[in-house]
Amino acid sequence: MKIKIYTLLLTVVLSGISTVTHADSKPRVIVTSDGEIDDECSLARFLLYSNEWDVEGIITSSSQYHWQGHKWAGDDWAQPFLEAYGKIHPNLIKHDPDYPTAEYLKARTLLGNVKAEGDMEKATPGSQLIVDVLLDETDNNPVWLQAWGGTNTIARALKTIEEKHPDKMEYVANKMRFYFIWEQDPTYQDYILPHWGKYNIQTIISDQFWAIAYQWKKIIPEELHQYFDAKWMNEHILNNHGPLMSQYKAHVKGSYGLSGDYDFTPGDFRSEGDSPAFLHTINTGLRSLESPDWGGWGGRYKQVRDNTWLDPVTVPNYTYPEGRWYTSSAWGRMSMREGSKTTKAQRTEYFKPMWRWSEALQNDFAARADWTIKAFNEVNHPPQVKVAHAVDLSAVPGETVILNAKGTFDPDGDQLQYRWWQYTEADTYSGEILLQDANQPRSSFTVPKDASKGNSIHVVLEVKDNGQPALTRYQRVVVEVE
Ligand SMILES: [Ca+2]
Ligand SMILES: [Ca+2]
Ligand SMILES: [Ca+2]
Known part of the structure; x- marks a missing residue:
């Protein structure tokens, strides 16, 4: 802790005399989310890690599943989580003074393009925030754009830059890294690739996230279910862990629909399909940011074309589809569908880059849930x-x-x-x-x-x-x- 504060002070001193290039700066992240229940779960975990990054934005966006008026969680769905975060912030800073305040996060939590699937018609507060962060030449460090829903608000931001600042496109492209949870709308294919493809932006499109989404019980090996089942969730997350964790949406009676007809119990882990997008940017020492094929808590990816990284498919002679990598084409999701000829062994292997970290990942979550309510010497780090x-x-x-x-x-x-x-x-x-x-x-x-x-x-x-x-x-x- 002392070393960290010292580094911080040093940075402040240096910034007075020159433009800072933080050699050891934190990853800068922008989330765009469609507010599904599993996004809510991901956001709760995300907030527990907000000390690990410079959170530049939390933007509500649409997707093929959700838009304003259609299965919509509300424009302000993230606010209750930020309110709860504000209540636990005084305790979190006992564990790391770098946790941003709730006010800081609220000022960056904005509404993006939400009117329809793939909406990118007009600039919105959310898209404009993305524009401003990307154009800000006082900070040239990479920005990780994580699409937890459609890519439309990111696409809108890029279109604004293309229209108003075409001379800055290359600068902006060099600064961006994409991590998409599938392509949950057509805007990556229809706008981003045709207009920005020439810049070869590093793009991870994940399907292996499905290992910790609704069908986890069918994917994660049984000996690891103990870190996701109701007993564990009740003890470590849901009960007696303060206002943020009490909002965490594990399974409740009757909530099993999307998960298929598995044997769920109230309290069981439900879904955090979007979490791999930010797990990838946590500095665990695995150095996952250095190349998508190195692997880490956010999975491991394979360079399939240009600078596009998809999930490694291990079955022989597999050909990746052209176009979108999403619920109707990605290997893992297709392998879970009725009538699939894939074997359980193949599926287990495919999703392993994600589930292999289950114990460490869940225990880390549990420790941070403790951080929200207890003193430094009472909990683990x-x-x-x-x-x-x-x-x-x-x-x-x-x-x-x-x-x-x-x-x-x-x-x-x-x-x-x-x-x-x-x-x-x-x-x-x-x-x-x-x-x-x-x-x-x-x-x-x-x-x-x-x-x-x-x-x-x-x-x-x-x-x-x-x-x-x-x-x-x-x-x-x-x-x-x-
Ligand atoms: Ca989502
Ligand atoms: Ca090898
Ligand atoms: Ca320890």
Whole structure:
């Protein structure tokens, strides 16, 4: 905590004498959401992580499912969550002084384009906020635009920039990163790609989010259901956890419709289909922002065309569809539909980049729910994982790479469990390495003889504490074969 405050002060001092480029700045995020019940659940979790980012905007938008007057949660659906956040803010800052105030967030929570599916006819307060953030040349750090609904309000903002500031399009494009939860309207295909495609904007379009959406019980392996079932949710989230968590919409009697005919109980986790969009931008040490195919709490993606990243489909000879990646085309969603010929093993594999983090993800949520009501010394905080060497290394085949977690500590003084493992799906070396002392703070491995120059080997240092609930953080080390 002290180190962080010091860094902050230093930044303030420096900003007086020059334009700041924050070497270690937080990700800047803008959410556009269609206010569905699972967006409400995602927003509750999002607010618990608002200390991790510069939240530039929370914009209500439409989608193919929701628009003003059609299954509409109301223009101000986010307000009760922000009100509740305001009540817990004094407690949250005991755990991290970086939590923004409710007033700060409210000033950035605006209505975007909501009149119909794909509405991008006129500029709106929400689209204008996106325009202003993107055009602001006093801050050139990337902005993560997360579409939890349709892409229409983002499209409207870009159209305004194209019409009024065509000379700024390239600047704006360089600053944007997209993370879409499906393409929930046609505006990405009809407007964004034809007009902005030439700039090759990094675009993740997720389908694997479905692992933690309505059908989670059919996707997440059974041994992990304990982190989503009513017993766990009641104890860690829903009961006795303050005004924000009491608004969290888990299943209630009769709410199972969208989830299919599974065996749900009131209190069971319901859906947070939009959360992967922001989970991707949490600094867990997995370095997921460095490339969409590295993987992290927001899933792992594959470059399918240009700078467009979709979910890796593992069935042989699969061809990705042209056009929209959405509820009627994306592999995972289609695999869950009646009559699909896919096997359970294929589906489990496909959704693994998302569900593999379930325990860490849910325990982290639970700890933050505790933060909303308790003092620092009464609750758990995650370990801070460090290594005593660079996080990017290089080595030749036959060389031994020494890995050392020296410097790792837990802010609560908890005991730590270490685990070094190779993220084989994420690295380009096709074989497996043998990690010595993989459960010790120091580990090592020898670069295999068959590794080729240019191959990468990704080793994840995973550190779990023994607090309640147990929390996990990481440090990914990337070894390039020379
Ligand atoms: Ca949504
Ligand atoms: Ca701890
Ligand atoms: Ca590999």
